[in-house]
Every structure is written in C-alpha cells, then in structure tokens.
C-alpha cells in the first residue's frame with residue numbers, strides 16, 4: 001500500500017500524507033445454504049489510515065460481523081482482498097487483535113486474569129517475569145486493580161471482563177484493533193466509562209481501530225470517520241467524516257451542535273436504507 005497523495009489544506013499548506021494501514025477491497029461473502037447461497041456482504045471497500053478510529057454502522061443483520069470476521073482472517077471471503085500494512089490477509093495475521101461483544105469468546109474462563117492477558121506473550125515464549133510485569137502494566141492501563149490478576153473472568157463484572165479483554169488485545173502491541181460491538185452487553189454507565197477508556201488507550205498507544213456498533217451515538221462520539229453499510233447483502237452507502245474536536249468529552253462533545261447534526265445524518269442514512277430494503 002502506498003501513502004495516499006498528499007492533500008492540500010484549505011489554507012494551502014501541505015498536510016503529511018496518510019499511510020494506509022488496513023485496506024478492504026471489493027470484499028464479498030456468501031454462506032452456502034440449501035437454496036444455493038446467502039449473500040451477506042458484497043463489494044465492500046474502504047481504507048483505514050494509520051492512527052484512525054473508524055466505526056462501521058448499518059441496519060441489523062447487514063453483515064457487520066461477517067465483514068469483521070473476513071477482515072480478521074477468521075473467515076475466507078468469497079471475493080475481494082484485505083491488506084494489513086501492505087500484506088494480504090489470508091488467515092489471522094500478526095499485528096491485529098480482535099475484541100468481541102461476548103467476553104466468553106475473548107477470555108478463557110478456566111484461566112486467571114493474569115494468564116488470559118499474558119496468553120499472547122506466552123505464545124511468543126517470553127520469560128515469565130517479563131510477562132508478569134507487562135500484564136501488571138496493562139491491567140493498570142485499563143483501570144484494573146492489580147489484585148484482579150489472580151481472579152477468574154467469571155468472578156468479574158461484565159465491564160471488568162471487557163477491560164481484561166481490551167488489555168489482552170493490546171498486550172502484543174497490535175497495529176490494528178478490530179472491535180465487534182464490544183460494549184453492547186454492559187449497562188449504559190459502564191459503557192460510557194469503557195468508551196472513554198478506549199479513547200485514552202487509542203491515543204496513548206497510537207492504535208488504528210475499526211469499531212463495529214449498532215449504536216449511532218457511540219459511533220459519532222468515538223470516531224474520526226463512520227462507514228455506513230446498506231442492508232444485507234451490504235455494500236458501503238457512504239463514509240462520513242466526524243470533525244468533532246478531540247479530546248472528546250461525554251458532556252461537551254454531546255452538547256456540540258455538530259454532534260447532533262452528524263448523528264441525525266447517520267440515522268437518516270441507516271433508516272433510508274432500511275426503508276428502501
């Protein structure tokens with residue numbers, strides 16, 4: 001992947017070229033069934049640049065999870081290509097971590113929090129003392145008390161389990177984080193705390209994040225850009241920039257009149273497509 005051509009700002013000065021990090025090109029996926037095939041997604045193309053936070057929204061059942069699974073190399077696409085840092089994705093790639101909505105898919109219930117978070121480093125055969133140290137640092141980063149290390153996932157609240165899942169996703173320092181509705185199963189108050197935690201680690205570690213959500217408010221609050229998908233078989237309806245100032249703040253950002261305008265526009269696009277389907 002070559003850097004995009006260097007854009008000119010309105011004032012005429014030259015901005016640095018953006019480096020493509022994740023490129024999705026003409027992705028399609030059909031599932032075989034008795035009648036032939038269910039077309040889940042078709043012709044989905046978009047690019048994430050280094051350090052961007054991009055959300056995907058779309059009508060229920062439009063193929064968001066299918067898309068993310070293909071991007072993560074967990075599901076072979078029927079057509080199209082995914083490139084991570086310039087290399088084609090043909091299976092689960094290094095440099096990419098996934099956080100699911102369902103913590104039981106991210107965390108092993110029979111392993112302690114410390115073992116769960118340290119697992120990616122163990123598979124790299126790193127020394128035990130180093131793993132212990134890195135796990136402790138990462139737990140602190142996601143706002144968990146060190147005493148949590150010896151506990152098991154099922155002994156923690158949903159919000160704490162998602163913090164553990166985020167710690168585990170970050171510990172191997174992936175270039176890209178894919179998140180499939182990670183906060184959909186927690187209560188509203190926990191959710192806002194997790195959103196702010198995610199924004200903090202995204203900024204601190206300069207990650208590139210692709211975030212799938214049903215929640216338009218959440219997408220607008222978090223993202224630099226929103227990719228709106230059509231109903232299944234989904235394609236990209238449009239991509240909307242979210243030029244709200246950062247750092248974001250649950251009160252100030254949501255009181256900004258531009259927040260309401262962008263939110264209404266995304267809602268209109270999703271509803272329009274649902275009515276047309």
Ligand SMILES: Nc1ncnc2c1ncn2[C@@H]1O[C@H](COP(=O)(O)OP(=O)(O)OP(=O)(O)O)[C@@H](O)[C@H]1O
Nearest residue numbers: 031038039040059060061062063064065066067232
């Ligand atoms: N394993 C499968 N076999 C057959 N069809 C499938 C399979 N997985 C998904 N589908 C179909 O593909 C389409 C997209 O499903 P997918 O779960 O990717 O959408 P989604 O947008 O993530 O859904 P939701 O809004 O419920 O989270 C749906 O029509 C679904 O029924």
